[in-house]
Amino acid sequence: MNPRPNLLARAALLALPFLLAACEPLETVGRAPEFSPLEPRMEHHALYNVPLPERVEPERPTGGASLWSAGQRSLLGDRRAGRAGDILTVVIEIDDRAEISNQTARARSGDQSMGVPQLFGLPQLANRRLPAGASMDDAVGLSSSSGFQGSGSVSRNERLTLRIASTVIERLPNGVLRIEGSQEVRVNNELRELLVSGYIRPEDISRRNEVAYDRIAGARISYGGRGHISIVQQPRYGQQIADIFLPF
Numbered sequence: 001m002n003p004r005p006n007l008l009a010r011a012a013l014l015a016l017p018f019l020l021a022a023c024e025p026l027e028t029v030g031r032a033p034e035f036s037p038l039e040p041r042m043e044h045h046a047l048y049n050v051p052l053p054e055r056v057e058p059e060r061p062t063g064g065a066s067l068w069s070a071g072q073r074s075l076l077g078d079r080r081a082g083r084a085g086d087i088l089t090v091v092i093e094i095d096d097r098a099e100i101s102n103q104t105a106r107a108r109s110g111d112q113s114m115g116v117p118q119l120f121g122l123p124q125l126a127n128r129r130l131p132a133g134a135s136m137d138d139a140v141g142l143s144s145s146s147g148f149q150g151s152g153s154v155s156r157n158e159r160l161t162l163r164i165a166s167t168v169i170e171r172l173p174n175g176v177l178r179i180e181g182s183q184e185v186r187v188n189n190e191l192r193e194l195l196v197s198g199y200i201r202p203e204d205i206s207r208r209n210e211v212a213y214d215r216i217a218g219a220r221i222s223y224g225g226r227g228h229i230s231i232v233q234q235p236r237y238g239q240q241i242a243d244i245f246l247p248f
């Protein structure tokens with residue numbers, strides 16, 4: 001039997017983690033990250049698939065001598081988003097700080113002994129045959145002790161200030177609006193991506209057509225990036241796999 005194939009197979013298995021640790025997405029070599037297409041996003045469909053009225057009546061003042069007009073595009077009209085396809089601004093101002101400290105201590109000890117000094121004279125007979133210093137007076141002795149001490153602390157400080165234009169995807173039967181927005185900014189070879197989605201009430205939209213992030217129910221806010229810097233900051237694929245399987 002030729003041992004050469006077995007040696008080659010073992011060498012390939014040993015070299016596999018190193019190959020995985022060194023690999024990168026080949027499409028990123030020498031190229032800047034591409035923008036995500038807008039077509040698959042729900043906001044794109046909301047902007048293009050909203051049915052428009054067949055005829056738009058011109059805005060007219062309420063009276064012959066009045067300059068007031070109740071239309072949305074008038075000077076004093078309500079320009080807040082309220083239907084599918086409308087656009088509003090989401091203001092994200094996160095300044096959270098949390099500090100948690102826990103400490104636990106536990107200790108326990110116990111002693112137990114059992115002897116048979118008198119058992120029909122058998123312990124005395126046994127003592128004569130035991131080595132010097134040995135005795136059956138205390139036949140069994142047990143002693144145990146255990147201790148535990150743990151401590152942990154969490155300190156977190158997050159601050160994020162962003163503004164993003166979002167699109168009303170749909171208006172629910174109860175009047176709540178579902179919004180979704182995305183923003184991508186590419187600087188050199190690094191692409192920063194901001195995503196936001198959730199549900200808001202029309203009355204929480206300000207006169208400036210803005211809504212705060214803490215007014216969004218089920219908010220999903222993601223701020224990350226893609227590019228050469230983000231790749232360097234991530235562990236190699238082989239290292240991530242090794243961290244999963246290695247028991248030490």
